[in-house]
Amino acid sequence: MSAVQATVPFETVRTPDAAGRPIKIHTRNVKVTYGQKQALHGVSIDIAEKAVTAFIGPSGCGKSTFLRCINRMNDTIAGARVEGTITLDDQDVYDPDLDVVELRARVGMVFQKPNPFPKSIFDNVAYGPRIHGLARSKADLEEIVVTSLQKASLFNEVKDRLTEPGTGLSGGQQQRLCIARAIAVSPEVILMDEPCSALDPIATAKIEELIDELRANFTIVIVTHSMQQAARVSQRTAFFHLGHLIEEGPTDHVFTNPLEQRTLDYITGRFG
Amino acid sequence: MTDRALPLPPSQLSGPDVRKISRIDIGLKRRYAAERRFRTFGLMAVALALTFLALLFGSIVLRGYTAFQQTRITMIVDFDPAIIAPDGDRSPAAIMSGNAFRFDDLIAAALVRTLEIDPNDEDALYDGLDLLSKGSGPMLRSMIAADPTLIGTKKAVAFYATGDVDSFVKGTIPADVPESQRLIKDKHIVLIDRLKADGALRLAFNTALFTNGASTRPEMAGVGVALVGSLYMMLVVLVLSLPLGVAGSIYLEEFAPKNRWTDLIEVNINNLAAVPSIVYGLLGLAVFINFAHLPRSASLVGGLVLTLTTLPTIIIATRAALKAVPPSIREAGLGIGASKMQTVFHHVLPLAMPGVLTGTIIGLAHALGETAPLLMIGMKAFIVDYPSTPLDPATALPTQIYMWATEPERAFTERTSAAIIVLLAFLLAMNSIAILLRRAFERRW
Structure with missing residues (x-):
């Protein structure tokens, strides 16, 4: 089925954004191959600034692969090849002159499984500002850590045990610690790769609430398996299927009135 | 207790389901047997390994522990200035040079006193010297060179017995083989028994084993x-x-x-x-x-x-x-x-x-x-x-x-x-x- 679709010229169904937000990330015809296997067949999408964009789709549809292209995390995978253009504020992300370390400081990432460093809670958050030299003094660093933890709605729970290991927190707290770690370097974009898939419903609700608050200051792209989650937290939704971007548009539009049959089939649970 | 209140549905107690359960049972028994067998083999392997380890350590320790003790013969040595420094020079360099055999004279004199033998009875003297390590003279020399104030005093020195005397004292050279096939002769045994009775000959911790270098004389050899x-x-x-x-x-x-x-x-x-x-x-x-x-x-x-x-x-x-x-x-x-x-x-x-x-x-x-x-x-x-x-x-x-x-x-x-x-x-x-x-x-x- 994928071979047939790959040969047929493919057109993404797009619904423009009524809110008219400025665009943070442009991607044009992004193709990714892992060795012989093509994972993405040319994805073009504009990601709005200070909004939450959700990528949905069945497993193996390429949504995580595409997310990892944006901060070049696919560079670390042997045999992965990325074609096409991705620009962040009109700067080519795959420009050979671009410093990937600087890019990742601007585009933070939160992973599927909470992965705090085996260090103290304080050091987890302070690590990014330290290596990027963002804090002039010790007091400066402490302030960054405290505000980041506050922004991640974690400070009140951990303020008495900042020196304890981050790995000792509960799963949901660990994930919020990872979010605090990501926002401590003041990124412009935060990529979230199924951030709630390893968490229980209560922790998930907290993270979703947090994402909604972070939207005011950051551009957020979230990959999720849960359509309810996408509907709850995002302003725009993109539906991926078999390496193609099938449909993208305002979230309420995509969920209530999808223009593509496959989108409708997926969100109504007919496959996936 | 709540189990009793909830009896199993009748369909699971009779009919075709009973046969199904018993068929599973047979399979389970075989699986458990295989597991037990595997565990037994594992235990046997571990036990075998431990046995050999114990044998190895046991044989080495049993053979080696005696070497941590060494037979010493303690004698009062008269550090006679006339023999040690005949020309009056008591510097370590002078002690280390010159006739090396003059220290053997000190040992001989000490032996004569300890064993109360006639100074002119050379055979008796040599029998006594046989017990002492041939490294005793050099040992005495370095002792004096390290501390020249010893000259002119009388002090007890614990000499090393030869390796053969040491082995005899520890029992590794048995006394019941004929004298002609024995490294330690009867006359030596008499002397050893006498020194033992006097308290001059006894076993002490073997520091030489840790401090000395190579030597052809086992009593002087160390690691x-x-x-x-x-x-x-x-x-x-x-x-x-x-x-x-x-x-x-x-x-x-x-x-x-x-x-x-x-x-x-x-x-x-x-x-x-x-x-x-x-x-x-x-x-x-x-x-x-x-x-x-x-x-x-x-x-x-x-x-x-x-x-x-x-x-x-x-x-x-x-x-x-x-x-x-x-x-x-x-x-x-x-x-x-x-x-x-x-x-x-x-x-x-x-x-x-x-x-x-x-x-x-x-x-x-x-x-x-x-x-x-x-x-x-x-x-x-x-x-x-x-x-x-x-x-x-x-x-x-x-x-x-x-x-x-x-x-x-x-x-x-x-x-x-x-x-x-x-x-x-x-x-x-x-x-x-x-x-x-x-x-x-x-x-x-």
């Missing part, structure tokens, strides 16, 4: 030089193989592209770990001694050769430890904008550290016990003096054991086992350190 040589070698191995091995593994595991060349390197490293160590000895002989002209028998060369034998072990252990670090930690580091190097050194390596250290110490323990390559580079030599630098000739513990094992004297047999005990104690200590370090560095993630 001191070998210990220092082994220590120097371990330092060289640690200083060279830990940074080289860890840096090499980090490059191969984290930075090198995965292609045909790195595959080739990996296969070669695994093969090098299996190369017989004597081959490394030949390589060391050809490269370090014949080509680089480094001194023979030096612990530096030994250390270099052992580094070559240890590197593959350390690299394999380190790579395994690095591989075991979850990729999520690397992603976390990279995702926050750390460079590859920062990610590796700040996050991956600390997590791999317990494995790295364990591998290194196991490698060092291997190197400590390695014998064959050292034979090739001449570390099987008769070295009496302590090496002051790693460039001086030295021996190593395993080669010392090898050399003693070829000596015919009874006293060397027990010393061989004693040296093995010392080596095993070292290995045990190193492995304990490995476990402690592992505990100290272990962190959860």
Whole structure:
């Protein structure tokens, strides 16, 4: 089925954004191959600034692969090849002159499984500002850590045990610690790769609430398996299927009135 | 109690379901039997291994423990200035030079007094001297040279008995064989019994075993030089193989592209770990001694050769430890904008550290016990003096054991086992350190 679709010229169904937000990330015809296997067949999408964009789709549809292209995390995978253009504020992300370390400081990432460093809670958050030299003094660093933890709605729970290991927190707290770690370097974009898939419903609700608050200051792209989650937290939704971007548009539009049959089939649970 | 209130539905108690359950039962029995069998085999294997371990340790300790004691004969020595310094010069240099036999005269005089023999009865005197180590004169000389104030005083000195007397006292030379086939004659036995009765002859802790170097006389031989040589070698191995091995593994595991060349390197490293160590000895002989002209028998060369034998072990252990670090930690580091190097050194390596250290110490323990390559580079030599630098000739513990094992004297047999005990104690200590370090560095993630 994928071979047939790959040969047929493919057109993404797009619904423009009524809110008219400025665009943070442009991607044009992004193709990714892992060795012989093509994972993405040319994805073009504009990601709005200070909004939450959700990528949905069945497993193996390429949504995580595409997310990892944006901060070049696919560079670390042997045999992965990325074609096409991705620009962040009109700067080519795959420009050979671009410093990937600087890019990742601007585009933070939160992973599927909470992965705090085996260090103290304080050091987890302070690590990014330290290596990027963002804090002039010790007091400066402490302030960054405290505000980041506050922004991640974690400070009140951990303020008495900042020196304890981050790995000792509960799963949901660990994930919020990872979010605090990501926002401590003041990124412009935060990529979230199924951030709630390893968490229980209560922790998930907290993270979703947090994402909604972070939207005011950051551009957020979230990959999720849960359509309810996408509907709850995002302003725009993109539906991926078999390496193609099938449909993208305002979230309420995509969920209530999808223009593509496959989108409708997926969100109504007919496959996936 | 609530179980009773909820009886099983009748369909599960009768009809075709009963047959189904019993069929499963038969299968379960077979599976449990297989499991029990496997467990029994495992227990038997462990028991067998423990038995052999106990046999090994038991035989070595039983044979070797006597060597930690040594027969001493204590006599009052009159440090006569007329004999020691006939020309009045009491400087250590003057004592060390001159007629070396004058110290034997001191011993003879002491013996005459202790055994109350007629000073003109030469046979009786020589029978007495037979009991004392031939190294007693030089021992007395260095004693006086180290402390010239002894001259003119009278002091008790604990002389070493010869190896044969020592073996006789410890019972390893039996008294019930005919005199003609016995190294210790009846006249000696009389003297030994007398000295024992006087309290002059007794067993004391054998410090010479740890402080002396090589000697043809077992009572004077010790593993001191070998210990220092082994220590120097371990330092060289640690200083060279830990940074080289860890840096090499980090490059191969984290930075090198995965292609045909790195595959080739990996296969070669695994093969090098299996190369017989004597081959490394030949390589060391050809490269370090014949080509680089480094001194023979030096612990530096030994250390270099052992580094070559240890590197593959350390690299394999380190790579395994690095591989075991979850990729999520690397992603976390990279995702926050750390460079590859920062990610590796700040996050991956600390997590791999317990494995790295364990591998290194196991490698060092291997190197400590390695014998064959050292034979090739001449570390099987008769070295009496302590090496002051790693460039001086030295021996190593395993080669010392090898050399003693070829000596015919009874006293060397027990010393061989004693040296093995010392080596095993070292290995045990190193492995304990490995476990402690592992505990100290272990962190959860």
